[in-house]
Amino acid sequence: MSKDRSRDPQRPGGKDEQLEAYRVDDGGQRLTTNQGLRVTEDEHSLKAGERGPTLLEDFHLREKITHFDHERIPERVVHARGFGAHGYFQVYESMAPYTTAKFLQDPAAKTPVFVRFSTVAGSRGSADTVRDVRGFATKFYTEEGNYDLVGNNMPVFFIQDAIKFPDLIHAVKPEPNNEIPQAATAHDTFWDFVGQNTESAHMVMWAMSDRSLPRSFRMMEGFGVHTFRFVNAQGEGHFVKFHWKPTLGVHSLVWDETQKIAGKDPDFNQRDLWDAIESGTYPEYEFGVQMIPEDEEFSLGFDILDPTKLWPEEQVPVKIIGKLTLDRNTDNFFAETEQVAFHPGHVVPGIDFTNDPLLQGRLFSYTDTQLTRIGGPNFHEIPINKSVAPVHNNQRDGMHRMTINRGPVSYHKNALAGGDPSPAPAEEGGYAHYAEKVEGRKVRQRSDSFKDHFSQATLFWNSMSPPEKRHIVSAFRFELGKVKNKDVRQRVVDMLGQIDGALASQVAEGIGALPPAHSGGSEVTRPAPALSMANTMKSAKTRKVAVLAADGADDASLSAHLEAWKAAGMVPEIVSVKLGYLASDAEREIEVSHTFLTADAVLFDAVYVVGGRQSVDALLAEPKAADFVKEAFVHYKPIGATGEGTELLAACGTKMPVEGAPGVVVEQGDAAGDGFSGAFIEAVAAHRHWDRQV
Numbered sequence: 001m002s003k004d005r006s007r008d009p010q011r012p013g014g015k016d017e018q019l020e021a022y023r024v025d026d027g028g029q030r031l032t033t034n035q036g037l038r039v040t041e042d043e044h045s046l047k048a049g050e051r052g053p054t055l056l057e058d059f060h061l062r063e064k065i066t067h068f069d070h071e072r073i074p075e076r077v078v079h080a081r082g083f084g085a086h087g088y089f090q091v092y093e094s095m096a097p098y099t100t101a102k103f104l105q106d107p108a109a110k111t112p113v114f115v116r117f118s119t120v121a122g123s124r125g126s127a128d129t130v131r132d133v134r135g136f137a138t139k140f141y142t143e144e145g146n147y148d149l150v151g152n153n154m155p156v157f158f159i160q161d162a163i164k165f166p167d168l169i170h171a172v173k174p175e176p177n178n179e180i181p182q183a184a185t186a187h188d189t190f191w192d193f194v195g196q197n198t199e200s201a202h203m204v205m206w207a208m209s210d211r212s213l214p215r216s217f218r219m220m221e222g223f224g225v226h227t228f229r230f231v232n233a234q235g236e237g238h239f240v241k242f243h244w245k246p247t248l249g250v251h252s253l254v255w256d257e258t259q260k261i262a263g264k265d266p267d268f269n270q271r272d273l274w275d276a277i278e279s280g281t282y283p284e285y286e287f288g289v290q291m292i293p294e295d296e297e298f299s300l301g302f303d304i305l306d307p308t309k310l311w312p313e314e315q316v317p318v319k320i321i322g323k324l325t326l327d328r329n330t331d332n333f334f335a336e337t338e339q340v341a342f343h344p345g346h347v348v349p350g351i352d353f354t355n356d357p358l359l360q361g362r363l364f365s366y367t368d369t370q371l372t373r374i375g376g377p378n379f380h381e382i383p384i385n386k387s388v389a390p391v392h393n394n395q396r397d398g399m400h401r402m403t404i405n406r407g408p409v410s411y412h413k414n415a416l417a418g419g420d421p422s423p424a425p426a427e428e429g430g431y432a433h434y435a436e437k438v439e440g441r442k443v444r445q446r447s448d449s450f451k452d453h454f455s456q457a458t459l460f461w462n463s464m465s466p467p468e469k470r471h472i473v474s475a476f477r478f479e480l481g482k483v484k485n486k487d488v489r490q491r492v493v494d495m496l497g498q499i500d501g502a503l504a505s506q507v508a509e510g511i512g513a514l515p516p517a518h519s520g521g522s523e524v525t526r527p528a529p530a531l532s533m534a535n536t537m538k539s540a541k542t543r544k545v546a547v548l549a550a551d552g553a554d555d556a557s558l559s560a561h562l563e564a565w566k567a568a569g570m571v572p573e574i575v576s577v578k579l580g581y582l583a584s585d586a587e588r589e590i591e592v593s594h595t596f597l598t599a600d601a602v603l604f605d606a607v608y609v610v611g612g613r614q615s616v617d618a619l620l621a622e623p624k625a626a627d628f629v630k631e632a633f634v635h636y637k638p639i640g641a642t643g644e645g646t647e648l649l650a651a652c653g654t655k656m657p658v659e660g661a662p663g664v665v666v667e668q669g670d671a672a673g674d675g676f677s678g679a680f681i682e683a684v685a686a687h688r689h690w691d692r693q694v
């Protein structure tokens with residue numbers, strides 16, 4: 001159960017107080033029907049005789065089963081699998097020069113938020129660690145109404161116009177004749193779509209990079225993707241791109257690991273977020289904006305309305321303006337995470353749209369989809385969606401209406417109710433649309449300025465570190481290797497040729513295709529370092545370390561290192577041959593968290609093998625212990641060993657030269673010394689040691 005932080009007076013008021021009215025605890029209560037009738041019995045249906053037929057009269061049975069029959073609602077057509085948490089947002093400095101948005105004015109004010117992270121393609125029950133884009137949707141409960149920033153963990157998108165979205169999603173989802181494959185782009189229809197729609201080239205590079213395998217929701221960036229508008233009190237506009245930057249940096253898993261985790265712990269990312277919040281290490285993301293004054297719309301050399309383009313941070317710096325903290329898990333997954341309804345069209349004064357043709361179509365889709373998913377037009381009344389700003393209008397009735405509107409008047413304009421509710425002028429917080437001048441012929445066309453599909457894909461490729469490039473090539477080889485149609489494979493290779501000839505040739509070689517007919521652009525684009533995860537923040541904080549130990553483990557080492565690592569924010573957990581307690585060589589009882597059956601190296605960030613003769617002998621006798629180390633090794637994870645613990649590294653075999661490899665920290669002698677602890681923390685902070693030969 002989530003800790004009851006909702007009553008914490010430090011938490012921002014409005015939303016939590018509002019939710020409190022709906023929370024129900026059953027402790028000490030009697031069981032009732034939905035009509036409040038107390039029930040004497042809940043295990044036997046009403047029958048004519050003990051062995052006789054069940055009676056239709058049994059209202060309790062009927063109600064219980066009917067409700068159960070309707071417990072599910074349709075899953076989201078995209079982003080079906082998601083995980084939500086509550087928190088708050090605080091701005092660092094007033095953004096008044098750029099926007100009137102009230103929640104971006106006062107650094108002392110905390111705005112409550114609800115965030116839902118998601119995968120895109122898989123069904124609700126699919127695994128967390130599939131190769132996919134991640135959704136990062138934030139609902140700010142502001143005093144001026146709800147503001148939803150419905151973004152992804154990649155800054156660009158597959159298509160330029162919303163009219164192509166159903167086609168993209170039909171191509172990416174399981175193929176309709178056999179509903180295969182689940183939660184994967186590695187099939188013919190997706191790559192056929194890409195080959196036929198080269199505007200996807202840039203996004204496909206992101207999707208094949210490690211960005212689509214996040215280690216944690218806490219370690220991925222978020223992007224608003226589209227160009228939005230800030231509008232200040234003088235009515236002046238700035239084009240703006242939104243960013244979330246995790247304070248722990250951006251880190252990923254490796255492909256082989258993600259596939260194993262999908263079996264060992266399909267809820268890996270969800271569990272990680274839940275556990276972090278429960279343990280009080282609250283995930284944090286800084287909020288950043290890139291801004292361009294209205295009159296510099298054409299200054300970047302590409303069209304800023306094109307959602308397949310990012311604004312290189314080296315060209316337009318990201319100004320960090322605030323921080324999001326997630327500090328409370330949900331009380332009820334369905335009521336909160338499943339029923340939350342986001343919409344990029346939920347804006348507040350000071351934030352406006354642009355003519356990005358992808359954004360424009362989204363503005364229609366999100367309310368429309370809730371009508372089916374949540375079953376009617378009153379989803380805004382569901383507690384998680386309800387605005388903290390009061391709602392007054394003449395909309396009435398519909399499925400599941402909660403509000404009891406009084407009086408005979410439900411129209412505007414009226415005299416009978418004194419003209420209320422009355423529209424608010426802008427000075428009183430009424431939303432004033434940015435008065436953009438628009439002129440043009442009615443055409444089904446795209447501007448020529450959207451025709452460059454490759455230069456930023458090349459920029460992305462050129463900005464990758466060597467290991468990132470290797471991973472991208474492998475990802476393409478894997479995905480296209482699963483494609484059965486050879487023409488589709490070849491077409492994608494030819495498309496990659498337009499991004500970079502070497503990339504295309506390497507991919508072609510792995511999938512039995514021909515090198516690309518033409519190759520384009522690599523020399524023209526200088527790298528943009530901010531795109532590479534190699535340049536991200538490095539920290540050992542919240543990293544999980546598997547401590548392999550058994551009875552007789554070296555007490556001095558355990559005491560010294562585990563304390564130092566906890567102080568550095570790491571999370572060491574004992575993995576042993578059996579559950580319960582182990583006795584250290586100083587006869588201290590130490591609780592075991594996992595066994596070699598319940599845990600696996602893929603579920604940890606690092607491994608440490610502690611010394612102690614008896615302990616290490618027990619580990620050497622358990623084949624899964626050496627396998628654990630080997631698995632961590634091939635996934636480039638930090639490995640530490642002290643005293644006799646180093647023998648387990650040697651037991652990995654000569655084909656796996658663990659000792660002496662990068663990121664492997666050992667100490668044979670004074671095992672409890674500070675030197676080892678610190679060196680291991682550094683190795684953990686580096687996350688992965690790509691220069692290791694595996």
Ligand code: HDE
Pocket residue numbers: 076077078079082116117118134135136137150151152157161162163165223224225226340341342358359361362365366367369370
């Ligand atoms: Fe979405 N998208 N989308 N999308 N999207 C939905 O809305 C849609 C797009 C994003 O956690 C749906 O309530 C269209 C871009 C997130 O509940 C649906 C187009 C971006 C979420 C929908 C796009 C997103 C959704 C499905 C092209 C990144 C999950 C259920 C014009 C900026 C929100 C729902 C949550 C969900 C439509 C493109 C992000 C069908 C038509 C670009 C994070 O309305």
